[in-house]
Amino acid sequence: MRLLLIHTAGGEGSVALGDTALAQAIVATEALPGRTSSERLVPAVRRLMEASGFRLSELAAVVVVYGPGSFTGVRVGVSAAKGLSEAGGVPLVAVSRLALLAAAVDGAGEAVHAVLDAGRGEFYYGEYVRQRCLREALMAREDVIAAAASGVVVVCEEKVAEALAELRPKVLEEPSAADALPLALERIVAGEFDDAMTLDANYLRRTDAEIFAKPALPRAAKPRVGGAADLAEVVALERRVVEAPHWAEAEYGAIVGGGAAGAVRRGLFVAETDEGLLGFAVGKVILSAADGVGELESVAVDAAGRRRGVGRSLCEAVIGWCREQGAVEMELEVRAGSSGAIALYEGLGFGVVGRRGGYYREPDEDAVLMQLKLAGIK
Structure with a gap:
């Protein structure tokens, strides 16, 4: 299977030829320095194909990274790919530049x-x-x-x-046209091709109405204490969030059914709007003759709530509750690879105090241990 791959959406463009019948699937590549794609792309394609013995009509597909990125670069690459696809009568596959980066x-x-x-x-x-x-x-x-x-x-x-x-x-380094080969092959094997007549560049730009109106995204309501009526939504949301610890519904029922009394106290907090539940968090406080210790046991935010500060507000609610219950410090564990969550906790005042090897499963990963001193926090 022979392929022509084009990527002109980034700072530097590139062209590649691939042949899956060979042990080294990438046969040839050529960089298009700077922003020279408009002048160099078609000559580079012609040069590479002639040198490698490729014929346009024999290609399994023309693959193009169709944005987002430089408006001019994206337009040049997409236009050339569509023209070559139509001229050779071969299928067209468009790959997102963001998908290419994520796949790395x-x-x-x-x-x-x-x-x-x-x-x-x-x-x-x-x-x-x-x-x-x-x-x-x-x-x-x-x-x-x-x-x-x-x-x-x-x-x-x-x-x-x-x-x-x-x-x-x-x-990472900017992915090149050659890096699009694995993603393109998946699409080709699945028979998922793009229509050269209707394919448009992946600009990801907002409409004029969005740019000028700039509507505010509704924020979640202030977190409140969760109750028995919230359990079904809490469990459903938890199942949708991959990184959340998956507990039985009875576990949540025990929290809302008397978990805020005794030496070990647990509290459930939920954040919602008219759209429904956006997130929840669970806190725990262990009281002793000396000092109480709080723990942020779980925070889960639905995809619809991840641009609204929901996670932070839930964490703040748990911290406040733990302080009210008598805790003088708080602890939490977080996956070592969850850099965004670690940054959030550091922003709330937590500091890294240790590491627990192989603590998490599916996938196996270390836990980073973090601690927050509550004394003096208002």
Whole structure:
């Protein structure tokens, strides 16, 4: 299976030829330095194909990285790919630049958040789980911070890495056209091709109405104490959130049915809007003759609530409750790879105090132990 791959959406463009019949599937590549794609793309394609003995009509597909990125670069790449596809009568496969970046890391079942610079203080954002796209959007910095609170954050631009430093992103080289081969092969095997007549560039830009109106995203209501009436929604939400600890419904029932009394006290807090439950958190306090110790046992936020500060407000509710119950310090455990969650907890005042090897399962991962002193916190 022979393929032509084109990527002109980034800072530097590239072209590649692939042949899956060979042990080394990438046969040839050529970089298009700087922003020279409009002049060099077609000559580079012709040069590579002639040198490698490829014929347009023999290709299994033309593959193009169709954005988001440079408007000019994206347009040039998409236009050339569509023209070549139609001229050779071969299928067309369009691959997102965000998907390409996300595929460069192993999320081990966690969400992978790919982020690119969109200019004007905004970012192209994509969320993926096991290379399946959950969403792609244009976001402001604060929205990216909230959306990527858990999982792996990956970038390929130093400017973006600096802007999102609190998320501790993994910084990679910009993926090239050759890197699109595995994603393209999955699409081809599944028979999922794009229509050259209707394919448009993946700009991810907002409409004029969105740009000028800038409607405010509704925020979740202030967290409240959860009750028996919330249990069905709490359990349903928990099952949707991969990183949440999955407890039996009876466990939550015990919390709301008398968990706030005695030496060991537990509290359930929920955040909701008219749309329904957006998140919940569970706190625990163990009282002794000396001092009480609180624990943030669980925080789970639905995808619809991850751009609204829901996780932070739930954490703050649990911290306040633990203090009221007599705790003088708090503890929590978090997956070592959850850089966004760790950044959130550090922003709340928690500090890293240790590590527990192999604590988590599915996937196996260490736990980072964090602690917060409540004395003096208002």
